[in-house]
Amino acid sequence: MADELHQYFEQVVLPKNSSLVSEGQICRHLYFLESGAIRGSYMLDGKEITHWFGFAPEFVTSFHSFSTQQPSVESIYTLEGSVFWRISKVQLSQLMDNYHEIERLVRIAYEGYYIRLEERFVNAHFKTAAERYRQLIEQEPHILEKASLGHLASYLGISQETLSRIRSKR
Amino acid sequence: MADELHQYFEQVVLPKNSSLVSEGQICRHLYFLESGAIRGSYMLDGKEITHWFGFAPEFVTSFHSFSTQQPSVESIYTLEGSVFWRISKVQLSQLMDNYHEIERLVRIAYEGYYIRLEERFVNAHFKTAAERYRQLIEQEPHILEKASLGHLASYLGISQETLSRIRSKR
DNA sequence: TTCGTTTTTTGACAGATGTCAAAAACTTCT
DNA sequence: AGAAGTTTTTGACATCTGTCAAAAAACGAA
Numbered sequence: 001m002a003d004e005l006h007q008y009f010e011q012v013v014l015p016k017n018s019s020l021v022s023e024g025q026i027c028r029h030l031y032f033l034e035s036g037a038i039r040g041s042y043m044l045d046g047k048e049i050t051h052w053f054g055f056a057p058e059f060v061t062s063f064h065s066f067s068t069q070q071p072s073v074e075s076i077y078t079l080e081g082s083v084f085w086r087i088s089k090v091q092l093s094q095l096m097d098n099y100h101e102i103e104r105l106v107r108i109a110y111e112g113y114y115i116r117l118e119e120r121f122v123n124a125h126f127k128t129a130a131e132r133y134r135q136l137i138e139q140e141p142h143i144l145e146k147a148s149l150g151h152l153a154s155y156l157g158i159s160q161e162t163l164s165r166i167r168s169k170r
Numbered sequence: 171m172a173d174e175l176h177q178y179f180e181q182v183v184l185p186k187n188s189s190l191v192s193e194g195q196i197c198r199h200l201y202f203l204e205s206g207a208i209r210g211s212y213m214l215d216g217k218e219i220t221h222w223f224g225f226a227p228e229f230v231t232s233f234h235s236f237s238t239q240q241p242s243v244e245s246i247y248t249l250e251g252s253v254f255w256r257i258s259k260v261q262l263s264q265l266m267d268n269y270h271e272i273e274r275l276v277r278i279a280y281e282g283y284y285i286r287l288e289e290r291f292v293n294a295h296f297k298t299a300a301e302r303y304r305q306l307i308e309q310e311p312h313i314l315e316k317a318s319l320g321h322l323a324s325y326l327g328i329s330q331e332t333l334s335r336i337r338s339k340r
Numbered sequence: 341t342t343c344g345t346t347t348t349t350t351g352a353c354a355g356a357t358g359t360c361a362a363a364a365a366c367t368t369c370t
Numbered sequence: 371a372g373a374a375g376t377t378t379t380t381g382a383c384a385t386c387t388g389t390c391a392a393a394a395a396a397c398g399a400a
Contacts, residue, residue: 044296051292064288067281096277100270107266107277111237114284118234121291122221125327126214129387149348157295159388164349299357319378329358334379 008091012084020084021076027065029086033058036082037146041154042074050151053143056082059109079146129158130166178261182254190254191246197235199256203228206252207316211324212244220321223313226252229279249316299328300336 012031014020020038021027033056040062041050051074054060065072066089087095096103123135133156136143143152153163182201184190190208191197203226210232211220221244224230235242236259257265266273293305303326306313313322323333 042292049296051295064285067285096274100273103270103273103277104266107273107280110277110280110284114280114287115234115237117284117287117291121287121294122212124291124294125221126219126324148346154296160348161350161389162387165387168349318376330378331359331380332357335357338379 005095008087008095009085010087012086014078014082014084016078016080019075019077021062021065021072021074023073023075024071025065026069027062027072028069028089030059030061030066030089030092031084031086033060034083034085036084037079038076038082039079039147039151040074040076041151047154048150049154050147051155053079053140053147053151053155055142055146063113124157129156129162130169132156132158133163133166175265178257178265179255180257182256184248184252184254186248186250189245189247191232191235191242191244193243193245194241195235196239197232197242198239198259200229200231200236200259200262201254201256203230204253204255206254207249208246208252209249209317209321210244210246211321217324218320219324220317221325223249223310223317223321223325225312225316233283294327299326299332302326302328303333303336 009032012020014036020031023042033054035056037056038054038060039050040052040054041048043049054076060076062072062074062076064070064074069089092102092106096106124132127135136152136156143155147155149163150160153160156163179202182190184206190201193212203224205226207226208224208230209220210222210224211218213219224246230246232242232244232246234240234244239259262272262276266276294302297305306322306326313325317325319333320330323330326333
């Protein structure tokens, strides 16, 4: 099985600040981020909102588009030089058909992603900007090293200026 | 297989305002909500925050607790008389082991739940209270019929007073 | 290094939202 | 219908946060 797995994956290497997935296009691949870091963002009222970050090693894609095969509302960009291994949706479906074990891995992956998102959602819900920032420092410190202030601010759901002021107060 | 499935599920019938899952307890079951409506909530600074609603027919549980088997941070209450069919995590795991088909159903379910939560997250992220309320009316009008103002407000991430004022302005 | 660009910080101000408190409207039960 | 409880509305006020604009700092390329 390991042999068969390998032949489905294709390596993708991207430099810093390049796009992996573009808004408006259908995302047909699931990517394993082997090394590097990325961010997912979308446009709102002319502003770019970064709503998630991805760090190696993990599976990433524009989940909504990949799952529904609708045009993606988000774009994905590299935050630094990154190496991916990608597999198409069609091929992944075949693998899941052929191997219960693969279907299970994907199920467990989704379960994990769901839980993580739920936690983030709850954390964001009724906390002040400062509390969310403090929580970020505790729970996802790696983000601080790779993301710019603007990316961070939108990730936290606040303006860049407010984040700058929160930072200067300690 | 249908026969075998049936024997794993147990019916639970609850009146209005009763609790299905309580904070602090490990949630060991997945529930199929056959009829009725429920809400999931947690305590924050002495206030009860309702962060999701569930409506028949769908599968519901305290996902974080069910998945990790850690004590639940949320409680689940019925909004009206409701009928559930529950299956234990152990038994569901057995079913998933024995039937690839079941594993697939669960995988697809998680995929759907993830997408839904992501949409809600993005919608909430940078919109004003009024916009979120308008969006709720368009996208989840059924919630309006069952939830009290207080539940709704916390679901939208705003105070009850603010929601009341938004409502009175149209 | 130096110039030009991007990112971050700071200031002034307006507007949205939360909080506390009380009144009003609505429910439920007897 | 009436009493008691709950839910919703309203008012006054403080504060957090966003916006716009400009200055300062950091970064990159030549």
